[in-house]
Amino acid sequence: MSRLLVTGGAGFIGSNFVHYVLANTDNTVTVLDKLTYAGNLASLEGLPADRFRFVRGDVADAPLVDELFAEHDTVVHYAAESHNDNSLANPRPFLDTNLIGTYTLLEAARTHDIRFHHISTDEVYGDLELDDPSKFTEQTPYNPSSPYSSTKAGSDLLVRAWVRSFGVKATISNCSNNYGPYQHVEKFIPRQITNVLRGERPKLYGRGENVRDWIHANDHSSAVLTILEKGRIGETYLIGADGEKNNKEVVELILTILGRSADDYDHVVDRPGHDLRYAIDSTRLRTELGWQPEFSDFEAGLADTIAWYRDNEGWWAPQKDATEAKYAAQGQ
Numbered sequence: 427m428s429r430l431l432v433t434g435g436a437g438f439i440g441s442n443f444v445h446y447v448l449a450n451t452d453n454t455v456t457v458l459d460k461l462t463y464a465g466n467l468a469s470l471e472g473l474p475a476d477r478f479r480f481v482r483g484d485v486a487d488a489p490l491v492d493e494l495f496a497e498h499d500t501v502v503h504y505a506a507e508s509h510n511d512n513s514l515a516n517p518r519p520f521l522d523t524n525l526i527g528t529y530t531l532l533e534a535a536r537t538h539d540i541r542f543h544h545i546s547t548d549e550v551y552g553d554l555e556l557d558d559p560s561k562f563t564e565q566t567p568y569n570p571s572s573p574y575s576s577t578k579a580g581s582d583l584l585v586r587a588w589v590r591s592f593g594v595k596a597t598i599s600n601c602s603n604n605y606g607p608y609q610h611v612e613k614f615i616p617r618q619i620t621n622v623l624r625g626e627r628p629k630l631y632g633r634g635e636n637v638r639d640w641i642h643a644n645d646h647s648s649a650v651l652t653i654l655e656k657g658r659i660g661e662t663y664l665i666g667a668d669g670e671k672n673n674k675e676v677v678e679l680i681l682t683i684l685g686r687s688a689d690d691y692d693h694v695v696d697r698p699g700h701d702l703r704y705a706i707d708s709t710r711l712r713t714e715l716g717w718q719p720e721f722s723d724f725e726a727g728l729a730d731t732i733a734w735y736r737d738n739e740g741w742w743a744p745q746k747d748a749t750e751a752k753y754a755a756q757g758q
């Protein structure tokens with residue numbers, strides 16, 4: 427691996443991976459990103475010009491993808507429509523990017539015989555009951571709930587089929603919920619942090635009992651790099667850092683860290699079909715590939731993330747009003 431093509435590298439997790447790879451390896455990186463509302467070139471500032479290139483384009487643009495695959499030896503595919511609420515309001519872009527986009531990349535991977543890593547989510551497994559002690563493993567059957575998670579599940583199955591039918595050299599990772607700097611303010615943690623920073627009350631869906639298994643984006647990036655270096659072709663690896671918290675606990679922590687009263691928030695109408703609980707068993711990644719997360723203290727990672735949003739209002743302020751207007755129109 428030396429010439430990496432990273433799709434969706436101007437988004438939250440993709441940009442974290444680009445920074446991580448350029449800081450920790452000698453590889454060169456090209457980002458292919460459409461710059462939808464979720465992409466932000468400001469997240470890619472400060473990278474070494476001799477090892478980094480940005481190309482604006484669509485992963486479903488077959489001629490462009492073909493041209494770029496010819497110049498690279500490894501592809502990491504982050505590009506996606508990624509927000510559940512948007513998928514309920516307008517599913518079509520999710521089919522175009524997550525399914526047709528992934529199909530387009532797989533066809534190019536097949537033609538160019540290129541190493542391909544597909545980034546996916548634990549949401550493909552559906553949800554667990556709140557009182558169920560089990561966790562998702564690589565053997566858990568797929569049972570997606572939303573248009574977002576069903577298109578991600580479909581894209582995973584396309585990757586598996588292209589490995590089996592055409593010998594594409596691919597791996598897949600399904601990661602739990604990420605937090606950290608550079609996440610769009612439409613997402614749960616940055617939305618609540620920026621509400622509090624603006625002196626407003628955080629908004630909690632329903633009773634806030636839904637549990638997510640939080641992982642810092644840096645740990646997701648180190649896991650993906652580990653899979654690229656040591657993963658077995660055709661395998662799926664679950665990525666998680668044992669960070670289970672319910673949404674109410676997260677909001678209360680944000681308020682407390684920012685010096686406000688822990689109960690200073692509003693309840694808003696719950697998301698339809700809102701998954702109850704996600705939990706990842708990442709034993710395979712840890713035992714077979716020797717990966718370990720660095721951010722084991724969620725509260726400390728959250729405090730760092732809050733500090734980043736406090737210090738970088740110029741990055742998130744332009745997105746904030748439009749995002750809140752969209753939520754307000756949905757009664758959230």
Ligand SMILES: NC(=O)c1ccc[n+]([C@@H]2O[C@H](COP(=O)([O-])OP(=O)(O)OC[C@H]3O[C@@H](n4cnc5c(N)ncnc54)[C@H](O)[C@@H]3O)[C@@H](O)[C@H]2O)c1
Pocket residue numbers: 433434435436437438439440458459460461462463464465466483484485486503504505506507508509522523527545546547548578600601602603604605610
């Ligand atoms: N955020 C999480 O907690 C999480 C957890 C597990 C897996 N994932 C997966 O990680 C990946 C990245 O998630 P994220 O949170 O960084 O998303 P994001 O929405 O922040 O970023 C997505 C990026 O993809 C780009 N993009 C969208 N459509 C495109 C297209 N057709 N062609 C090229 N670029 C396009 C956007 O411009 C944006 O830069 C997704 O595949 C997502 O399913 C996310």
